[in-house]
Amino acid sequence: MTVTPASGRPADVPELDSAAIRADFPILSRRVNGRPLVYLDSGNTSQKPRQVIDAMAEFAATHNANIARAVHTLGTEATEAFEGARGKVAAFVNAPSVDEVVFTKNSTEAINLVSYAMLAASLGRGGDPRFALGPGDEVVITEMEHHSNIVPWQLLCERTGATLKWFGITDTGRLDLDATEELITERTKIVSFVHMSNILGTINPTARIVRRAREVGALVLLDASQSVPHLPVDVSALDVDFMAFTGHKMCGPTGIGVLWGRGELLSVMPPFLSGGSMIGTVTMEGSTYAAPPARFEAGTPPITEAVGLGVAVDYLSALDMRAVQWHEKELAGYALAALETVPGLTILGPRVPIGRGGTISFDMEGIHPHDVGQVLDSEGVQVRVGHHCAKPVCARFGVPAATRASFYVYTTTDEIDALVAGLEKTRKVFG
CATH class of the missing domain: 3.40.640.10 (Type I PLP-dependent aspartate aminotransferase-like (Major domain))
Structure with a gap:
């Protein structure tokens, strides 16, 4: 199988057209708290394209x-x-x-x-x-x-x-x-x-x-x-x-x-x-x-x-599920590296984009996930906070709850950058 050296993506797997895909999802054009919507909660519920x-x-x-x-x-x-x-x-x-x-x-x-x-x-x-x-x-x-x-x-x-x-x-x-x-x-x-x-x-x-x-x-x-x-x-x-x-x-x-x-x-x-x-x-x-x-x-x-x-x-x-998988693999790699730059943030689960999908949960030292979620929401960034109906996992990693960002076909690296900027603001707000 031919492999593209730059990203590891197989040559026969197409790259998703993020702009075209996002145009299919009406909700992505709205604003939240005066900011562009950054929807990073697809692991809970994905958005629907206009076709559906x-x-x-x-x-x-x-x-x-x-x-x-x-x-x-x-x-x-x-x-x-x-x-x-x-x-x-x-x-x-x-x-x-x-x-x-x-x-x-x-x-x-x-x-x-x-x-x-x-x-x-x-x-x-x-x-x-x-x-x-x-x-x-x-x-x-x-x-x-x-x-x-x-x-x-x-x-x-x-x-x-x-x-x-x-x-x-x-x-x-x-x-x-x-x-x-x-x-x-x-x-x-x-x-x-x-x-x-x-x-x-x-x-x-x-x-x-x-x-x-x-x-x-x-x-x-x-x-x-x-x-x-x-x-x-x-x-x-x-x-x-x-x-x-x-x-x-x-x-x-x-x-x-x-x-x-x-x-x-x-x-x-x-x-x-x-x-x-x-x-x-x-x-x-x-x-x-x-x-x-x-x-x-x-x-x-x-x-x-x-x-x-x-x-x-x-x-x-029509998108090709192989392309969906690679899109999220690349987003996960980008996000994992970006989140590692946030002081006091600990990623729960695999910290490399191998054998994992585009769902990343993390803990911010000294800041409750609900507080993280509220600051992010003020920036238009929608993430999930809580135990995610997985209390035994939270107990295994010694946290009462976690913040979770989850990606999908319409997620972009710009949105991950918005997440990181929101987390940096959270750190400033809570010292």
């Missing part, structure tokens, strides 16, 4: 109807749009089948869908034995997880008597994989871990964990909430069993997420939510359930949001 906003408005104005329940024109159009979005998402992550894509409310619901299916199987209410847990069985996660990939497994273990175990984090913000064989054993039923940390920016290697899980017959769930929006993700190459991600972090709307699951596994999983649309037949004596994905999509789904997500996938695909 217009598509959702056009659908609501001209095609609005419920899906799969009507033979009239609007119902047919809505169903085609909804299922068309499913097809786009399946292609985006290289899913073997469109029926393996389940629409959920968000990543949190997607992870809970799997954990509650395992609970139902554990209580003897349907499902394959591979999903059933009891005393002596184990669930493995990591210390790096978002709370959405911790609490569901804690509850599952509490309710079934299974044991929760986890990988630790090294001082450099990487997963400590030295104990992989000891953590993942013949008692392990599922390993659920994050692909890219929402607080440290770390991109975790998957091969060793997946290989060990396969050796012992454990299932694998990957939380890809932060990776699918930012780099090429191929579920077939990853060889995981389930993957969760969400629309609002990838230029799409809130209120819609995705659980991808192997078709063979989805077909034997008991339902999570029940009601309309997920049934085969219903009598007063009992019910049967539809085949996936309908089995896991009870009730009226987020139809307009699915349309928006489909257009967001189109938008990102």
Whole structure:
């Protein structure tokens, strides 16, 4: 593969046109506190391009109807749009089948869908034995997880008597994989871990964990909430069993997420939510359930949001996800070097742009993150402050909270310069 010596970017990976991209995002032209908006909170929620906003408005104005329940024109159009979005998402992550894509409310619901299916199987209410847990069985996660990939497994273990175990984090913000064989054993039923940390920016290697899980017959769930929006993700190459991600972090709307699951596994999983649309037949004596994905999509789904997500996938695909990944890698390198110049600032996690994404959290000695965030906001710079739904990570690095800047396709080096200038002002304000 030909490599461009100056940056390391492969020659066949295009460079993003930041000016053209920024023109697609109406919100980026507004001002905050009299200053140009510098939006550095995309790890929480990305902004939407005009194409997504217009598509959702056009659908609501001209095609609005419920899906799969009507033979009239609007119902047919809505169903085609909804299922068309499913097809786009399946292609985006290289899913073997469109029926393996389940629409959920968000990543949190997607992870809970799997954990509650395992609970139902554990209580003897349907499902394959591979999903059933009891005393002596184990669930493995990591210390790096978002709370959405911790609490569901804690509850599952509490309710079934299974044991929760986890990988630790090294001082450099990487997963400590030295104990992989000891953590993942013949008692392990599922390993659920994050692909890219929402607080440290770390991109975790998957091969060793997946290989060990396969050796012992454990299932694998990957939380890809932060990776699918930012780099090429191929579920077939990853060889995981389930993957969760969400629309609002990838230029799409809130209120819609995705659980991808192997078709063979989805077909034997008991339902999570029940009601309309997920049934085969219903009598007063009992019910049967539809085949996936309908089995896991009870009730009226987020139809307009699915349309928006489909257009967001189109938008990102047109940019080329390899280009998105390189854009953020270069921004991360620029930002890491720039932040190192701020006195009293400590970066949490990897301090080099290798095996990490464009999310950087840091602590400023003697200054609470909320104060940092308020000064930055006065300069128009929007960052996230707090524990980032990752309290165990904060505890691991000895901080109650952190300030986080996260980048995306529309982020520029000028905005990183504005961040650094705002931090220098913060230092002056608080001495």
